[in-house]
Amino acid sequence: MTSEAALLHATDSRLPLYARLRDVLTRRVAAGEWAPDRAIPAESTLADSYGVSLGTVRKALEQLVDEGLLERRQGSGTFVRRARFDQSLFRFFRLSGGGAIPASRILRREVVDAWRLPATPLGVMAGGKAIRMQRLRLWGDEPFLAEDILLPFERFAGLMDLTTDELGPLLYPVYEAVCGQIIARAEEELTVAVADEAAARLLRCPVGSPVVRIERLALAHDGTALEWRRSSGLASQFRYKVDIK
Amino acid sequence: MTSEAALLHATDSRLPLYARLRDVLTRRVAAGEWAPDRAIPAESTLADSYGVSLGTVRKALEQLVDEGLLERRQGSGTFVRRARFDQSLFRFFRLSGGGAIPASRILRREVVDAWRLPATPLGVMAGGKAIRMQRLRLWGDEPFLAEDILLPFERFAGLMDLTTDELGPLLYPVYEAVCGQIIARAEEELTVAVADEAAARLLRCPVGSPVVRIERLALAHDGTALEWRRSSGLASQFRYKVDIK
């Protein structure tokens, strides 16, 4: 019995074997043992090293794929999935002509004392200082989303050394490349508000126009809160489709 | 080889066996062969009658469970799932104190010529005549959602014989009991608008207040459009949470 196998059988034995294996693998991914886009060991290898059958391994992997943690590629292997929020805005806004990424304009970037901020998730600002960025997103030349972003300074200090050009339209790849921080998932909450003066100026709409507000808490694999943002978008451009069953 | 087995192997052989079985079972459910909440044949029975292994049956059923078509109950069997949209509103509106069902007040119920209606899904009104209901939904004594509902008269004529009391707060069970029409799934689209005079009166809010508009097309198992509705809810009560990965 390998050491992995011993670890597996030491876990809560009330759970089925595949569930224990799933938990063990989750922890290994969370610990960063395999980088995103890198293949994890083959199913047969896992089966051997944990001392379980191939079917059990497959059932564990299947769940992790469903959860979005892993990704299978036939012929090449099973990979740690890189979360992609690129299309996230397309889910909520009718942006004609899909695929492309809305342009970004960073309006402000500063280090602030966390305690001065209005109520936001405490975890993000554990270090006492936070980075605050204000960003405007445009579709063509039309602004449609104003964003207020908060990051714990401790983990993201490297961002302050970049020019705003280097930040680019997608932040999460920068978080990973520059700060080594990987966003694994996020929780979003949508509400509807009306534009105050600041939002109206940014979005070029009348004060009092309806805006959709998206609050997002972005988390690492281990559940650490890494980023909090509040986005306000033109409600006229909002559209969301769901299938219910 | 049973006749079922012959049917299965007659289907598109480029697909894996479990996928063909899944399609065959989907058709049997759509045809109404098994009523909702009734057990379908046991896995071992299916395996025998289709001449495939248990594992193949399980993989087909697993997909159908994921799709929401079937439901497993350990020890008792696998069942055709009855769609439950009861909690649907709770996904979108902050209604304090969960579980309970918002009260309904039917404001109008009439038979109209479909061609007189503004643009709506044509399928619903194939028969030329439609039933139109206007309904107000309340939480406690507070109205929060105004609904405009269209049904093809041909299939739902029986509804006109009921008193509005008999319609009750949940329509889909009535559709099933009185008209034999089963809603299997629905497509919803959310947008944000502002209250016109009629909506403002119903929702007791100022004209021009933001409202969330939910357009729903409800479908039978076979994809027939059975109901179309447009609901307008107070945006101040709107809240929607998503997890993204």
Next chain:
DNA sequence: TAGTGGTCTAGACCACGAG
């Protein structure tokens, strides 16, 4: 060509639910 995941099988034993 070698190695990966994908499909399919056969069979054992367990946990649960209902009568």
Next chain:
DNA sequence: TCGTGGTCTAGACCACTAG
């Protein structure tokens, strides 16, 4: 107690990807 789905195993062959 009996029949159901739930877990787990062992092994065969196929389809795909990459070097």
